[in-house]
Amino acid sequence: MLEIEDVSLRIDDRELLRDVSLACPGGSLTALIGPNGAGKSTLLGLMAGDRAPTGGAVRLAGRPLAEYGVRELAGLRAVMPQDSVLRFAYRVDDVVRMGRALRDLPPQEDEASVHMAMAEVEIAPLAARNALTLSGGEQARTTFARVRVQSTPVLLLDEPTAALDLRHQERLLSLAADWAAAGHCVVAVMHDLNLAAAHADHLVLLDQGRVAAQGTPWDVLLAGQLRRVYRQPVCVLPHPERDCPVVVTTGDGPP
Amino acid sequence: MATTDGVTGGPWPGRGRPPMVALYAGLTLAIAAGLAAAVSTGVVAVEAGQLLAVMLSPLEAAEGQPVAHAVFWDLRLPRALMALLVGGSLAMAGAAMQGLFGNPLADPGIVGVSSGASLGAVLVIVMQINVLGSWTLPAGAFLSGFVTTWLIYLLARPSQTGGDNARLLLIGIAINSIAGALTGYLTYLASVEQLESLLFWSMGSLSRVAWAPVFTIAPLAVAGLVLLRRQAVPLDLLALGERQAQHTGVDVRRLRRRLIALTALLTAAAVAFTGTIGFVGLVVPHLVRTVIGPGHRHLLPFSAMGGGLLLMLADIGARSLDPPNEIPIGILTATLGGPFFLWLVSRRQAAGG
CATH class of the missing domain: 3.40.50.300 (P-loop containing nucleotide triphosphate hydrolases)
Incomplete structure (x- = not known):
């Protein structure tokens, strides 16, 4: 590959x-x-x-x-960087959705994919949180979920x-x-x-x-x-x- | 099913999203009310009944109401619409620049785009350049606004770790003073009648408005909104930093070129007809973000509407605070925006950002 x-x-x-x-x-x-x-x-x-x-x-x-x-x-290819950058107060689930924003994937699968990726790394309870207020580990898991939904x-x-x-x-x-x-x-x-x-x-x-x-x-x-x-x-x-x-x-x- | 912990990205609790349709409707109503207030406020008293009568006959004055007709159709309406368009353009340009620089303190006035565009306009006036007819001045403002934006971007390019506030603001100071110095030389060279129109650039004013500039800026503002909004998704992704935006599919170089061109166009269009009006591009997107969140799909149209409303209201203030004189609107927005900017800077410092 x-x-x-x-x-x-x-x-x-x-x-x-x-x-x-x-x-x-x-x-x-x-x-x-x-x-x-x-x-x-x-x-x-x-x-x-x-x-x-x-x-x-x-x-x-x-x-x-x-x-x-x-x-x-x-x-x-999707890339998970060493440190995640975020410049405005997006919600955690919106950050995860960004992974799919420019992909040519069926939009009706977006939500299921986002929910699954967030559940996998246990950030589903943080979905509506301001992503700027996350701890380092929570940020890394959010980034991982974002990279994951890029599929x-x-x-x-x-x-x-x-x-x-x-x-x-x-x-x-x-x-x-x-x-x-x-x-x-x-x-x-x-x-x-x-x-x-x-x-x-x-x-x-x-x-x-x-x-x-x-x-x-x-x-x-x-x-x-x-x-x-x-x-x-x-x-x-x-x-x-x-x-x-x-x-x-x-x-x-x-x- | 997991529950939310109450700390949300916006003021809307839980999983809820802001009620967008209601907010759009509310803002539209507010603009309509503002427009009504703007056309019925002024030195010449025009009664509501008279106003309605002249509104219904745009092409010819109804019998016995030539003054009311002229006040409404030639003065107040174009002026109110111009405030709406200029405020909207500046606020959109501010929102887009903040996305581009990854920095909520970016504003066409603060980082120097307005003074760069203004320098181009002053150059056209003083050097009496006339290559494109009545388009020479807007073109000059656009060209120098574009070059200035590009220059600022090259100098203050956001790093991997995000936008560096101090750097962007220092570059803004430098660009503003360089453009100010060059404008100063040109002012020194200017003739007496040129001086009067130069003063107009430095303070910002809507007093020279007629229909022609309204018809010129309207398509630019609408095109700017449509084209900027098409970049809403890439702008959102740019919040991840340039490298990660690229990884998620954003052609960052192309996006940057487009954003610089569009913000320069919007700023220059505003500056070309009304001079430098500061802080609208800073204050409005910031307020919109606190209400609906940072997503550009709604941030851009809301900023456009909010900026238009704010400037239209500010213009009512400028006309009615010291009648029959009017305070230059640029001075008014700076009076309100300056303290807001200070508050924003100190709050970000307190938050460590």
Whole structure:
């Protein structure tokens, strides 16, 4: 669905991404992980079509991103940003409706879709609230619902769980995994390696703009590799209930 | 089924939406009443019966009522309609600019579009430019209004985190003083008879109104409303920030060009015939938002109607506060709008925004 081929991005002599290649087929949840400044959000921005790479190609459904018009692209991919902006006191349900405002979808399905998306992330009781007065976590869930109702085959999520409590982290990523299982292509930038391990089926570990490793959580989350990339000693344990690894930091870090 | 917690996005409790039809009807009635008040207020006393009689014979004066006929058809009616059109245009332009800049403090007067447009008009007068006949002045006002809006947008472009109030207002100060300085040079160069018409630009007035400007601005105001309202959905999405608006399908660059052209057109049309009348574009959309919420589908027409009503009422005040003289209406709106603006700024500061 979304293919990244030998992508590089250079801005003012700074190489932000170098020779990144990965494929995100429909039906998969890909997590982009890596330390701060590794290029995760930059890569997601390229996938969203915010800017063109200086080398290589980003293809969506077989065509380069640059060939799509704005409206056409909005029908194919939705993007959940790291921080949500809202400039006027819209109601929460109106913010969620914005996801569908310019989509060519049957209008009679709009309300059902909006209600379902709000119920999924448990913001239905906030429907008539002024969205400017929401907490960070409530804002993130509202944005998630808005992105959800855009109903696109590709979903790009930039740190979707950063502001959420434990329950909503789990719920949101389970929802994302469900969509992936239903055939959507989901890509998420994640900081929490354990959430990534539990919900993603493909991990891409970025280090200084390059892909250090990619594969299943068991392939990528190796103690030595993480220690090298994150410059922090870790232990990797099997999850007591799920079939995935768990990463915990250990104390003998660098001074 | 979940219930609401009582804290709503507007003054309408619970899941309820404002009763739009009733509000439109109410505002229409208020405008009709305002219009009736405007045509029956003035220095020359015209009785209601006389007024009705001359209203029914627009083309020729009924016998014995030439004065009443002239007062109604040549003075009061075009003037009231002009106030309605100019107020509506300015308020619409304000609402659209606030959406474009993502900033409720944007207003054609405050950020400098009005003084930019006014500079163009003054330039046309002083340099005696006459390339488009009677359209030269509006065209000059539009062109310089357009360039000014574009310039302000480039300088005060909203960032990802939203509109930066301080920046926009500082740029407004700078643009206003630059346009003011250039207008000052032109004033210095102007001849005595030109000076009189220049004074008119700086204070704003409806006293020179005739039918020709009414017929000129009416199609512009109507076209402005229709075209702006077509951008209502993209304007709503723009509240998510430029990047996210783009992600949801808004061609932000094209939208920006259209909004700048339309706000410049509306502001320039108003400025070209009545000079700079400030604060209508700030006050009206703000009040409308507190009543019906920020959605542009209704915000734009309500602002147009509310702005027209406000300016028409302000003009009644301007004509009747110190008869037989009249106070320039720009001074009146600034007297009311200035304190409102201060209140808005201090309230936003208190709210951390």
